[in-house]
Amino acid sequence: MTRREKPATPKAEETRERIVDAALRLFQEKGFDETTMRDIAAEAGVATGAAYYYFRSKEELVMAFYLRTAEVARGISVPMIERTTDLKKRIRAVVDVNLEQFADHRRLLVGLVRIGMDPEHPLSPFGKETEPIREEGIGFFRTAIEGSSTKIPKDLQHDLPRLLWLYQLGVMLFYVYDHSPGERRTRRLVDGSLELIVRLIQISGLPLMGPLRKRVIALIRDIE
């Protein structure tokens, strides 16, 4: 993600931190587009070009923020999931942890979406470079469904975590668009859609649903 991981003298690491901190502070305060690299450099007390020694672009600074939240999520997601065996609540725990990370930083999410939707961007959520973080996210959903009391068809177990991760990506996107007070609409979306998803998972195990389920799985595998 960053330009160099090898040496990183304490001094350099400290400068790097100062730049990230300055960036996050300004993004949150003024918004992503309204904050210039010159602002960030000034706030961090370095020259304009300094940030480019550590980050390849302005957007990569947002990615640095995202990596921080992922670290926090790593600590609290699993405990949150394991509070219950109810499938819906377990999935919800994962989604909630993610949404909460973003709650205080809505103004910089534009930058994240911008990365996310550019098919050519090296930091696209589907790209090679983001694989570790993506797999970790998918892993949380795997944990959520594996420890739940709901019986899940064998053939679904493999793809379901990935599907849920994709679903979560959609929720995040909706969240960014959501300008309702307190993001009420997003909460309603999560409430309603999770209920439906869990219902569908339960139904999918019913005898008559075999062919339909197989068709869904075939489609997913087919398009990768």
Added chain:
Amino acid sequence: MTRREKPATPKAEETRERIVDAALRLFQEKGFDETTMRDIAAEAGVATGAAYYYFRSKEELVMAFYLRTAEVARGISVPMIERTTDLKKRIRAVVDVNLEQFADHRRLLVGLVRIGMDPEHPLSPFGKETEPIREEGIGFFRTAIEGSSTKIPKDLQHDLPRLLWLYQLGVMLFYVYDHSPGERRTRRLVDGSLELIVRLIQISGLPLMGPLRKRVIALIRDIE
């Protein structure tokens, strides 16, 4: 969409056309990001700033292209739909017409996606300014389901067109990401997902499905 719709002398209209044509030619040739406004102006034989008399931004030039395709779609969509009463084929006709419009212009779709995913962009597909074109697109799906031989539950009839339009937006997004030869994966996605969608619509009318269907509809209405 354009700055002024009122006067439009023939001369001005001709300049406008020259700019759009130059832009499309260069976008297609070199890609959206690789084409500069200076390139476009030069190719059109005008000064750098001229394009901004007619268009608010570089992205709006892509929108001009999209409006052209919409015009073509207007002419051929309905005849294409009405070739059959089979629901799946009718929906497919709409999706296919749209995909075909894009086939020759993949390199400029980046610009379109950029508009599409920026929540604050005035030309966002969900925004006020794109309402007419959006409603037209939804209308095609309405035509497709209304004239089909498949019986559709009353309560679904109202929201289904909008849902299908959203589905189509997803397909387009997938298409832009799709780098497989001949965009085979997109074709497979459409094949598989349409089969599923139609299957679900058919099932949704079954006696036992009432509550589930109502829940889906309630969710959609709830989040607008």
Added chain:
DNA sequence: CCCGCGTGCTGAACACGTTCAGAAATCTCT
């Protein structure tokens, strides 16, 4: 003590999208 050398950083310069004061062209009215 100084010499090289590499990491960390500087700040001017570049290319781009966009703006804008005003020049040119065209239209309108007498």
Added chain:
DNA sequence: AGAGATTTCTGAACGTGTTCAGCACGCGGG
């Protein structure tokens, strides 16, 4: 036809993200 008004267009200038030649500083070896 001429004066004034309006539309159309010009091109320099601005602010932006990003690049890059090179400076500063610390450190190991002679």
